[in-house]
Amino acid sequence: MKKEMGLCALFCLLFLCSVSGKVVDFSEVSQLLELKNAISDPYDMISSWKSTDLNHCSWFGVTCNSRGMVSELRIPGGNFADLSFCLSNRRFGLERNCSSAKKGKFLRGKLSNVIGEFLELRVLSLPFNQITGELPNEIWGLKSLEVIDIEGNLITGNLSIIDFSNLKKLQVLNLGYNRLFGKIPKSLEECKDLSVLNLARNRIQGPVPVFIGNIMNLKGVYLSSKNFPDPITVDRDGLPTLPPQPRRVLKDSGKKKGFSALELVLILAASLIVLILLALIVVYFYMRNRKRSSRVDGVNSIPSPPRTGNERLVIFRQVGAPLTFDSVIQATGNFTSRYCIGSGGFGSTYRAEISPGTTVAVKRLTVEMCQGVPQFNAEIRTLGRIRHANLITLIGYYSSPSEMFLVYNYLPGGSLEDFIREKRNHSIGLKVIHQIAIEVAGALAFLHDDCNPRILHRDVKPSNILLDTDLKPYLSDFGLSRLLEGFETHVTTGVAGTFGYVAPEYALSCRVSDKADVYSYGVMLLELISDKRALDPSFSTQRNGFTIVTWAVMLRREGRMKEVFADGMWEAGPEIVLLDLLQLGLVCTAESASVRPTMRQVVRKLRRIQRDFDR
Template identity: 30%
Template sequence: MIVFQVMGPKLQLFLIIICMHSLLIEAQTYETDYNALISLMTHWKQTPLNWVGSDPCGNSWDGIQCVNSRVASIILSGIGLIGNLSEDIQYLSELQTLDLSSNRGLAGAIPPAIGNLKKLSSLVLAGCSFSGSIPDTIGSLTQLISLDLNSNQFTGKIPLSVGKLSNLYLLDLTENQLNGTIPVSDGTQPGLDMLINTKHFHLGQNQLSGTIPPQLFSPNMTLIHLLVDSNQLHGNIPSTIVLVQTLEVLRLDSNSLNGPIPLNLTKLGNMSQLYLSNNQLTGPLPNLTGMNLLTYVDMSNNSFDVSNVSTWFPSLEDLSLLTSLIMENTRLQGQIPVTLFSLPQLQTVVLQNNQIDGTLDIETSHGSQLQLVNLKNNDITKYVLGTAYNNTLILSDNPICENTQVVLLMGNCTVGQQQNTPYVTPLNNCTIVQCSSGQICSPNCKCANPLTGTLHFMSRTFSALGNSSYYISLQESLLDIFQSKKLPVDSVSLSDPFIDVFDYLELTVDIFPLNRNRFTVTDFAAVLSTVNNLTFLNHSSYFGPSYFTIANNGYFTVNKSSSIGVIIGAATAGSILALLLLVAGIYAYSQKRKADKANHLNNPFASWELNEHSGSRPQIKGVKCFSFQEIKKCTNNFSDENLIGTGGYGKVYVGDLATGEPVAIKRAQQGSLQGSLEFKSEIELLSRVHHKNLVGLVGFCYELGEQMLVYEYISKGTLRESLSGKSGIHLNWIRRLQIALDSARGLAYLHEFANPPIIHRDIKSTNILLDDQLNAKVADFGLSTPISEIEKGDASSVKGTLGYLDPEYFMTQQFNEKSDVYSYGVVLLELLTGRNPIERKKYIVREVQSAMDMTKELCGLQEILDPAIGMKTTVTGLENFVDLAMKCVNESRPKRPTMGEVVKEIEKILQLVGLDPNAESVSTSANKNHEANKGSTLHSHGSATSFQYSGSFPL
């Protein structure tokens, strides 16, 4: 054994290679295919454990399907692959299907060599992290039927060569960063107009610009879905679009399209869903007569000519399938005809922010499906009272709501929203059972580890999210699909329907394995691949096209080193000598690892001292140095279930230390690692910062090429999440004041009391966290800089987040503590409006500046104040708060207050409210104040206006 142990590693490797070569000669799999798979495996981590031996076809490697000893299919969806795509993929010349979807660890560019896979019919790389340009060689894949690249990070233009894919059925490039124009042919170059057999153009959520080319459309096209929403397109909607008579779903919303809607648009008789909202469209509203299959119409937020509803709505009378009519801010006026509400399938009517007047009559006749009527901010003066309609009706900010007696009788004048009962697939006549940790109960009451994720539907025919019939239909259709493909699926559970900011319907899906508690790798990948390709299946007429994002990417935790060990063991099976050498080598290596580990435990800073460029060990107190294994254990091997956030730096996980203390771990990704000196400086800086309104540093990990910071865990998420409604927390005026004070005190500490004083440099609502008591804590000090370094001129590059940047800093590349004040002022405006700093290309600072009039009620900000603060009244201290916010965002730095001055101003506002700003817990006082004022008259500051609290107003 001693002889084997001292053998050189080169001799061991030589013997291993000889053994592997001898086994390869006997392999059944075509040699070129085997070599290509080995190349892929060297570029990937977390490959399946049974990828061993030299015969992938004969040994049935997970995810590999062969025909006549040639690799015909690779399906490895969602198994946690990490790495990039080797150009040796081109040597799999018989490959027909390549599905690597839902592997977020796969990154880098697609190699141009992929164009050599001439027999490829399905290329599915959705839900990965590929970047760079889509290679022009993709046009060489003439057999391609499905090209699905959604939810990646692709940049550049859509290749012209895509127009050569004459057999293409699906083109899905949704949710990337593609730019440039929509490519069309010009006689010498191909374009998308040549794809006459393609059914789906899914191009939403990119950065496409220019106009929609008229030549894109022709009578020969069989397109059914044209989705170009959330881009930067401008110009007119081309009238040639009506040449495509097969169109069923048209999404042009959230662009900058202008001009009138083509009058001949109504010739699209197969149209089911029409999204034109959030553009700059003008001219008359289109007459929808003839579009009798319409179910969902949204034309909100355009600048149409003033239109009288009595002349426009009669065109809707034949739309017997219409479920949703959304016409917010479209310059409608006049009285709504009662016939509108009699449409048999109508579920939702949203006509807020118009000039609709006269009498509202829903009671006389309305369809049984009607769930929501939102007429907020119109000019309605009368309402036919009755009991026939008992669902959600919103009439706030109408003249009728100024009559106190009517308000008390109706109860429809408070700001509200549709209340949907959260849907969860019910149990199938069985009793729920208690499952072990990590498992959940299926609808058939069996404990298992399901495949879990979110289906994102890019369109839908309905708006009543609480209607269970839609989900039952989808559930049954999914089960039929899995059974038809003979996949081992026991049941499907659907839950938590939700409409996201892109107006996509999100639906949580749990898919349970049949007759076992976990899917195998092959079954998991096959089931996930099926869900990712639902576009091909008519799974439900209620739901439009979809894509899937997996939640449990860590379903399979594979130890790569152990996998390699198995491969080596199998390859050297024919040689006893090589096997003994291998065992000896492993033994020696393990002994060395044990010695290294013991040394590290005795000296947690050894990694710095061994690196000549790292400098001396960090000078810290009260901060622990964690080992990689400790962090790995408390995050469940960095599982997706523990993932709570992502960003340019990497990912954030939640975990429990051995002591039971919950922590948040910020793990830098490889591309964003700092140098050792910079990382050490950040730890030293954070270890000196201690304040109740700053997130505390618990420890760090600097091992195995990792840079991780361990923070105290703050349970209620970010301020941005609460303002957007995602967290489920409702922030009343007093709580907003408290959050403003807490975050101001944290910043004032950094500027004035830390040693040395520190500038944060990235103040924003996502970097302000809320704890269990809704106390605010400033977080994320990755860009923070001591003021002493600024004075030396050591830091001058522009860093921060767009929308929060100090204009003077942006122009001069010089920052100081007043740069933080500006960013903080933007946060104050977010607290006022609930809006993002930049929303629909409008900057919040400019919006408030142009709307503000301190001589008017609510400072003239009625239209942009967050409704949760309250409308048709003033709020105590609002004038002072607005004045302070505008001082903070003053373009001139000398005119901005210091953070210490900001703290004093907010304390004065809280005193106006009747609270002690120096109390131990302002939030507790705020809650008591809220209870004490329940049902009482709230008096405004600076005005005699008051209103009666009814118990439903979101304080």
């Protein structure tokens, strides 16, 4: 009887799958379960992989294509805060210490050769786990693979015998921080689309093969190892530059080979003198540029040292009260936490009441961020000329060797991040949400298309969008990413930007474009309609990812779109507007940058949506 009931349940499940238009590939279900059984999962990271749930496309870390076949396996180990730090280096894997990432959750054990059964797998990403042994040979036969990221594991094996010739579509090969040995195989030259190669901190033997220079799409490469006799660098165009090949010397018994001890001493002495002179020249120009950049030569400004008590700032716009160094210091309590209203990757922001009825916002920059940037004053002056109804106004700035801060107009409505968090307890109309979305989009479109030179924000997020008392949004921190791009902090992906908002191609290759801002805007739009954060804690209970993007994609794929929206929003409607906003958020966060619209197109779409309110 139980057997008959089980068969009946199975037929019912198959019927429901066919009605819903979803095809369950039971072979891939069993393959995933076999893969799970072959490894140890001490922290239940893949506990959602169960034989009782045949919808494997909703399992954690699993993404399927339109045919219901597994296309991505993404199961990162370690702490996410550490992972964001590990992604922060601009050259993808160079000079970074990711050992702390192993303190968090991870998988353990060997990969099963069943991995070779996923014929449509494009992405295999298992970084910072504790996977051991050799990688199954079946991996190198997966012709659809575009990304292999198994960095920071305990993988062993001889790299020399791996045949990469089948991986024609491979774009990223990241096997850094493992225990591989041997030489780089000639078959890697067949990967013509390879753009990132990271074999750092393995036991790879040199020399660097000449054919690496023939991979024309290679932009990021790191082959550093104590076994390489020569380094490999990356030139300005992103192409690898190989060390010079040794010249072939003809045998000549009549000539002396090499240098004598005296000759070597003279060469070393001369080289040392040249190096000292070069160092003195560099120090001289550095000190001269530092003094020049710290000199405030604007309207009504005087040199910083010595202070007279009434040093004026470089002012772009009058506020009705004199702005001096001391008046700002006094109004902020010498930048004490009592007056702090926000902190970000570039510094902290303080509320400063300069005089009764005159309040400004002061962003205090870390001095080290601006030192060594000779064009700091010129860049800040360019930002001071920018005007737009939805951009925060730069009133002025102060710059000295010991202190740097920017002065903006103060907005009492707080940030959009605060608004999203607090609107859960208030009834906010859809028109207000739409108006915020369209005005922020207009500000970004202005930066992308109407500024000269054009500006890419590179850190669009709710905390960088401020509101006045009428809930009108103002985009802040624009232009600072480019101005201070040489400085990295723990809250950035280092690539400028914040973990959870950074476009995948930007995090991977550090190649910035306006489509990276579009992705961040899409994340913000999803937050605005759902009351969720980009990395909301509630996503840890979901079976498909840890970001608002993967969460929203999962709900749409399962036909549960109304669950995306904040409480009461779906019931208030209109549904056509809600679905259009959801679709816009998802297309803005498309994995492929080419699919995303421009911000000008986003504005036009939001204007068409606005007309649906009147229907």
